[in-house]
Amino acid sequence: MHLFDGDPLDDLIRLALREDIGAGDLTTEATIPKEARGSAVAVAKSELVLAGVDAARRVFQILDPSVTFTTRHIDGDKLGPGDLAFELHGSLRSLLIGERTALNFVQRLCGIATLTAQASAALEGTRTRLLDTRKTTPGWRALEKRAVRAGGGHGHRTSLADGVMIKDNHIAAAGSITLAVQRAKAFAHPLVKVEVEVKNLDEVREALAAGADMLLLDNMTDAQLAEAVRTVAGRVPTEASGNMNVARLAKVAACGVDYVSMGALTHSAPAADISLAISRVEGATR
Amino acid sequence: MHLFDGDPLDDLIRLALREDIGAGDLTTEATIPKEARGSAVAVAKSELVLAGVDAARRVFQILDPSVTFTTRHIDGDKLGPGDLAFELHGSLRSLLIGERTALNFVQRLCGIATLTAQASAALEGTRTRLLDTRKTTPGWRALEKRAVRAGGGHGHRTSLADGVMIKDNHIAAAGSITLAVQRAKAFAHPLVKVEVEVKNLDEVREALAAGADMLLLDNMTDAQLAEAVRTVAGRVPTEASGNMNVARLAKVAACGVDYVSMGALTHSAPAADISLAISRVEGATR
Amino acid sequence: MHLFDGDPLDDLIRLALREDIGAGDLTTEATIPKEARGSAVAVAKSELVLAGVDAARRVFQILDPSVTFTTRHIDGDKLGPGDLAFELHGSLRSLLIGERTALNFVQRLCGIATLTAQASAALEGTRTRLLDTRKTTPGWRALEKRAVRAGGGHGHRTSLADGVMIKDNHIAAAGSITLAVQRAKAFAHPLVKVEVEVKNLDEVREALAAGADMLLLDNMTDAQLAEAVRTVAGRVPTEASGNMNVARLAKVAACGVDYVSMGALTHSAPAADISLAISRVEGATR
């Protein structure tokens, strides 16, 4: 992840700091001397896959660049209860003011990475790859997609601009799959592929004939998936989608699809449990 | 909820639209004629409590002010499978470009309201009120707190600026509960109360003696909670906190606390299932 | 005061620099060589209470981070004619380009601190505390409230979000003081108090009975204030308000109110007189 001063992530972090700090942290200003310095540790309280370390670091860089942020871990590492995710040193006020915002980022992103790792494990040994979707938290797209990678998943298109995905509504408006694919191929730039959402074998055949580069097999049963894969016969990659959950993944993979995408990775992962504890106070008594 | 042009919510929505649209929706531009107009309906696909209607409306207002957004519902209404959450009419391109962003807002916020309603139901008939926390999605604080209200919960402080909450770290830095409370009372403005986090009866007594206006009973067992409530004896309100879940709430309420706060309402609610379907296409064939 | 990169203060400083610099400082670019370096001193030209040092420092940090800013003083220090408020060293062009903006901040904030110190002195020896109001310069709320603290005053609520203050219009719309207080208590979060503006003894009694946490005695004569204080009898804190000036403060305090708030502290303080002089030029001749 490459951060520049002006990266949209900074916009989100500033929104987050402003909403949490408001007109100032009354409690910290009242009780912690301005000069007090100290250390803090972010500790995992359950099994989790780490993600969001860069976001946490950036929260403190923006809040107070004199705070040092260190970690022995990178996104994707597995942590158990008591393991240190990262350490902080600097102004005690800054540590306490940034605590909640940094944790809110990390807990959510670790939750996504952890769920993704469970889903990835269910696909281990198969040729099917796990994909994320655009069902991400508004404002968090890039962060959540990186958390999916940290958990062993793969990225689907990032925005509406970097891939063509023809769905029902597009087909209805265009008149047919064939017309929609033709228009997309004529319109899109040469480095983009055209995927078509299909619901049955007739649509599979029409999409293939129209020149689709990839097929989204939507809301099919395992049997339907298997039959669709046989029909495609390796001519283009296939993706299974629709209300996936970890328990079903192995069966979906057995149908032979190349990809399975799962919205729950980003929209329904419970937060991981991480807490921040002040581990050392220097000169705080006044 | 009052929205003005410049409200931080608009910043979040613009971030969200920019990240999803990127350099433009290739599929829609390729397949949907510019002039095509139509209607769409957002339909609940499971039982849920509605929230986030204003956010969805604002997504379309910002994206394309000529789209009309109508609904017969308000936040807090209960919807079942097939119920219409809201309807849209206007440029078909705009409906499709805004679909995912609007749904991503609404699905997450309905998820929070729905979980909150389950938790509120568990407290029904007791005098204990359910509170949210600051464990919200960064950038989403105001939205998520409104979703909690929609589900029947109540708001705790919104930011670090509108309430004093003295925790371990503040007490450690200040030297004692007594000193921390004194400093907070001297520092804070006259319309703010001072809450103190306590872990045992000794701390309960010291906080009360120091003049705390409210006590946070942190990570206590039900027995400990009941004893703390007896010790407080109604002198100040009490709040139970720490790894709450819906199943435990009734027992916590039975301990007699005034409030129970639950971070999972906002950090771990699974998304509700809502989808958008084009219900009518006008003049789309080209 | 804690500044982060993205703090709203930075927005104000950037607005200020943009409006003063416009398309560039013609005079300085024409007459001062790019390489010239030097020192400058900000000197008080009359008795004043210092405030706004952080804002002046931040102006130069944003304009040119290589300028060093040093001071032996902190906000609240008393300075006399000829005393140095702060010193600068660095690019001569930067010192001259930032001069007016930095002084415009400091002169206004010192003016507020100086007037506040006069008002505080008038209350010395009494139990009445001086409060600021929301009658601040738009965009300057946080800065001006800090200047009031520097002058020995205390802060009232910072925004409409961190305290309930029920005024005439709210009472009229709600139907009665009693109804307005009930609604506010039901709506507000548990760490916020409810203050009610009252104009006579009947309203004092109704507000107390309704459960108000604090009373604003609005536009009362000294005699009315004294009677109101007797009626309240210490049950809740009282605040006197309405066209206060320094001369009247001692009499108001004698009425026994807990607080007196004074809009003039922030809306009508004349600027303090401070000027910036180049004290040393290095290598300026070209």
Add this chain to the structure above:
Amino acid sequence: MHLFDGDPLDDLIRLALREDIGAGDLTTEATIPKEARGSAVAVAKSELVLAGVDAARRVFQILDPSVTFTTRHIDGDKLGPGDLAFELHGSLRSLLIGERTALNFVQRLCGIATLTAQASAALEGTRTRLLDTRKTTPGWRALEKRAVRAGGGHGHRTSLADGVMIKDNHIAAAGSITLAVQRAKAFAHPLVKVEVEVKNLDEVREALAAGADMLLLDNMTDAQLAEAVRTVAGRVPTEASGNMNVARLAKVAACGVDYVSMGALTHSAPAADISLAISRVEGATR
């Protein structure tokens, strides 16, 4: 004044609304029904010269475009106690939420216009024109300069980019008045004039010889001003400056200067007294 969506004034108004509203107006949300509508009037409570009407209108346009703002007055009109400055109609919540911010703009700007009118009156019948300075409230330059015009004053340069003003420090760095003027004439674009700050007759003569287009007679006594004007003998316009106040202006004008500039117009004008009253409530009882 021409306002566009993106005008820096909008940035200031948004900063102001955000700082005053914070996370929401607790009192208004609690006590005023969402549907309540009504009218309000802004009433002068003392003699004043009106200014800032556009800013007040824009506050409500940004806060809630459905509020109607009407006035029979324009900037520069004289108002007495009880006169209506402007009227509002719309959502009662919006009127109350925007009240303080709008008044804070108008009261300050009317204060400036009123002081300027007093100063202008002191110059009436003379050929000397009153100028503002760059000693304005950071963020408010354009607003305050318009208020000066409303009070009958004239504008000096708006920013460092639209006029050359050579002061001591520039002269010191350049080596001499002559060198500084030569460099400025070579550097500046052809539509800009070069003014030189002079402290005595020798400097007057050097500046004229060097080709200065205008002279700033800085911190001179009346006698010195008169002598300087005689020396200039109408070859270029002259401006008197330095700790001006209303009482001295007539004497300064008698010295024959073309302009007198006065920083106090914008940095030390006390706020004018204007209040907002709800004049009519529709459907507020709930």
Add this chain to the structure above:
Amino acid sequence: MHLFDGDPLDDLIRLALREDIGAGDLTTEATIPKEARGSAVAVAKSELVLAGVDAARRVFQILDPSVTFTTRHIDGDKLGPGDLAFELHGSLRSLLIGERTALNFVQRLCGIATLTAQASAALEGTRTRLLDTRKTTPGWRALEKRAVRAGGGHGHRTSLADGVMIKDNHIAAAGSITLAVQRAKAFAHPLVKVEVEVKNLDEVREALAAGADMLLLDNMTDAQLAEAVRTVAGRVPTEASGNMNVARLAKVAACGVDYVSMGALTHSAPAADISLAISRVEGATR
């Protein structure tokens, strides 16, 4: 082109209006009465292909939404001397203040469309399509790519995120074409193709073997291009690139490449000549 309030184009237009208007249009404010209204016409003064109409419209929408903007043309229309590009009606001040900014947008974009049309004409009757590049004016990417489409060209990838293009430097760092292609295929999302820049036939063969989806034939002579096309033999599309100009295009097309990309379309097109004339003045005399 879909514009939303918050589209990056709005950022560019606001930058442009701010830089041109600065602290206000002195000439227009001085000479045109505030109430004056009128019409203006934008007239082509030479043969050109129209582009940028949306940008011009948006300039006036942002500057003054009450100005009406009408046109009988769309991007891509051919105009000759005297033809009307668009018409405006509204505040005369607004028309004059927005004139230069709107024309600066339109003239540049028409220049690009006009040069593109010449290049497209040179390829007419061949199977080779004309592509734009990322050599666009910073801040103008989307606008300039649309102008290329208006002139009959096609878009290449819009940003570094929506296509893989492996160049020398990537190959050098990865070790070989083969390794670079493998890594790209493993990393990129499934809807993106991998293009490889090749300089000779050995590289053509290695790239094809490694699985490249498209080849960029860089800086080759016509003979080299023809040989490369024969080697590729239709397995993947080919693109010729490097110092293209209109005169050479037909020969390049004769080599059989699928695409030719030309940076000069966007970086070196001379501006088209369009002027704005006030065609009618209403009530301007004061």
Add this chain to the structure above:
Amino acid sequence: MHLFDGDPLDDLIRLALREDIGAGDLTTEATIPKEARGSAVAVAKSELVLAGVDAARRVFQILDPSVTFTTRHIDGDKLGPGDLAFELHGSLRSLLIGERTALNFVQRLCGIATLTAQASAALEGTRTRLLDTRKTTPGWRALEKRAVRAGGGHGHRTSLADGVMIKDNHIAAAGSITLAVQRAKAFAHPLVKVEVEVKNLDEVREALAAGADMLLLDNMTDAQLAEAVRTVAGRVPTEASGNMNVARLAKVAACGVDYVSMGALTHSAPAADISLAISRVEGATR
């Protein structure tokens, strides 16, 4: 050029980086190890006058402050094929990600400086100075005007706020040249001059009589220019304007005008040819 954090140039650079990077540089992330470091050189590929060095430096400062940017040149230096414009060292990923944006800035600005130098050379030995215009690329005004200076040209007014330029439309609306000049002189601040656009000798005489400070001789033939200059007889400076090109400049200068302004300098200069080559790779193999 003075850059501060918040300078509008930064806004343009951030727009440019966002539009080029989008959701991330797929190719670089896939093929270049995160740790790889190296050097790169920007090399002129034809004769050119350097400009835009500060913009290129700033692109990398914003993108990745750890990249070092060094150059032996300043804006205005003449470079030939193979000369190094600047060198970079740091993260290889950052060098490649910033390459196109930095080059797009520099190539355009060098193109402007190079064309300006040709035009300046045509005026060498005459007393006529070359001026730029407001026909600049929206968002680029300050950058392009500096490029004109680098090429030996001079700046005209920067914005509508720093000079009065009365054109046809203003005259038509005001009623006459005389009225327009009078209003402008009364309205503008004292450091601004009033220029009037004239088309014939009658207008020259009226403008002079009205007190114009400078005349713009618009779209005149060489003979008309010469006659106008004789009529003005040195009373005010004169500027020739209207479809200038390098070939005509010497003849225009011979007419005796003080200035000649040329829009093509900024709106039609072809980009200069500069490329970036990785000159050294450290530790890139993974």
